[in-house]
Amino acid sequence: MKEKNNNSGMTLIVKTITRLTVGLIMLYGLYITFHGHLTPGGGFAGGVILALSFIHLILVFGKDFVIKKFSEKIAGVFESIGAVLFLTIAVSGFLVGYFFINIYGKGIPFNLFSAGIILPCNLSIMLIVGFGLFCAFLTLLLFISSKE
């Protein structure tokens, strides 16, 4: 590492490679979430990989650059949207019959859009876990930097 100053990030080679690959990491997290009812994974694992892609950006480009575009407040709002979405799916089953019942119909097995409410639930869990971990990481980072 040529520069020790944390604010301007890493060297030029690392920054160029990151611009090419960070989108692929995000796409991998989305793939694991969407196929949660067919292959192992699901909401939690996909959410963690999504959060890792954001943290990768902070490590490479420096904290100030990322916080300008994507502050803690926006991450908090996305996480709350995910939580409200999950509760809406559960309550919509409650109005029809029992709490959490399948209302979407089961479809043909092994297709992408099958298996009832598992897919929307996985999506909302990915939003909660991904943005929640990122928001917690930003909060801890702001603790340390406000101290020095």
Added chain:
Amino acid sequence: MSHLPYILCLILFLIGLYAVLVKKNLIKIIIGLGIIDYSLNLFLVLIGYKKQSIFPILSKDTQIQPMVDPLPQALVLTAIVIGLAVTMLMVAIAIRLYEKYETFDITQIRKLKG
């Protein structure tokens, strides 16, 4: 000899408990609690094992065979997330404690007594 994995899980639990009870640094206590969580998750997954069975995932071209019990694997997924939340909270409190007391040593963080 067939009980060896369970005994190793118990030894891992005792190592984590030793770290929580004896060590004086805050960060080592947090690591000890993490080791306790890992050992219990491993124990829970090992309970579902059956001899000569394969993984419990059904895709388009596999036959139906005897499969390992998938219910403990779902329980472990929840337990891992709970452990993650507790670890995050502990690390945040440890950072704040360092700001206030200037040390990580628990023998010197003793304002509340009596």
Added chain:
Amino acid sequence: MNNIIPLFVIIPLAGAFLNSLLGRFSKLFSDILSNIVCILTTFFSFVILFNLNLSPNNILTYRVGGWVAPIGIMLVVDHLSVLMLLTVNLVALCCCIYSISYMEKYTDKWKYYALFMIMLAGMNGVIITSDIFNMYVFLEIAAIASYALVAFGDESEKLEASFKYLVLGSVASAIILLSIALIYSYVSSLNLADISLTLSNMVDVNKVYFIKFISLLLIVGFGVKSALVPFHSWLPDAHQSAPAPISAMSSGVLIKTLGIYAMVRILFNIFGVGQKILSIIVILGLLSMFVGVILALYQWDYKRLLAYHSISQFGYIILGIGLATPLGILGGLFHLINHSVFKSLLFLTSGATESTLGTRDLRRMGELNKKMPLTTFSALIGSMSISGIPPFNGFWSKLIIIVACIQAKQYFAGFIATIVSFLTLSSFTKVLKYGFYGKSEVNYENIKEVPGAMVVPMIILSLCCIFMGLLLLPHIRQYFLDNVVNVLQQGTIYATKVFELR
């Protein structure tokens, strides 16, 4: 009528998520939303109480997602659950009204309300569920929310107390998870009723040793959560440094739900206790009573003194339940709801005095009976209830426990219970003399009564203290308290009743 059972978890969770989404934009919105949530849950718990006597077998059940019992999760409400639901929601309503004006000095009030709603949802979930892993998940939700709430605000004492509470609570949860893993490996089912029926039909040589080992592990795990004596060291620090409504919720309802209700449900209704486990529980109760009150006698900090008295009153509850006679269980459970009411009242008065005077030390308070009359009145009623002076509710429950001890021929336990009651009375005489009625060493100017939102919950709880002795009249008792005692007396018949209605 069965359909309102899941509302006890849905409504606080919806309140928490809406608070975290929209509450950061307007303070008034989060105040109004949280209080509406608490009023709704209290209303629904009264509705369930009135419907429970009309239903078959006195049990209401609900299948989550429509899945039948051993495959799915069931929610079961019987009389013991309804007793805990009433207590939890009523105390939560009072603490929520109190925090409208107590938490004004902190910024980010929406974060406090979001965590408070999550803690309420977790506690309600522990009470209504009938599946052992679901109980563990709700227990962790409520515990994590309370770890964060104890550290709310930024002083150094709060962080140290919260860290100590975190470490001990995590080890206890690990022990509870270990015992759940062992139960699953033996019985291969997670539903409480199914575990009970399978255990009673099983013929195995090692079954007795297995049940004893699991019961001991569960007593240790839930004992740390409910601060019984060898495991009590987190309680004084955590309740001294938490904000006052959180101390009231935690000492009043959280440790009862997470510790005593879960332990009693699993040991009495699922495993069926034997005589050895009951004698261990009685010994732990005696030890808690005595050690708690001896350590409380020399405290000068008002909240720390109240926290040590919580440990000692818990000893009464555990002693009453451990005797396992009908009178003993009645005394123990009645003391549980009485203690929630008067201990929350005392913690709310301590918050009121701390926010006006700025100190918690009893030697620096005084002469409050002229300047803060309503607060002094509430503290007087709370102190008389906890010491056991007739006709307040503490007297009736302590009398029933002592009579039950003598009836079960445990004379030593009755003797210790009477001595501890005398020492409690002397400790609270000290509180009233130095804190409220005596002369103060420091002159304070500009002390006036606390704002209305802090006075109303104290008056509500004082009225409950005065009138709750009426629950023991024979006409009222056969509707409510006798049925609660029957649930624990009949033990494993719970499983047969639940299986009929699945």
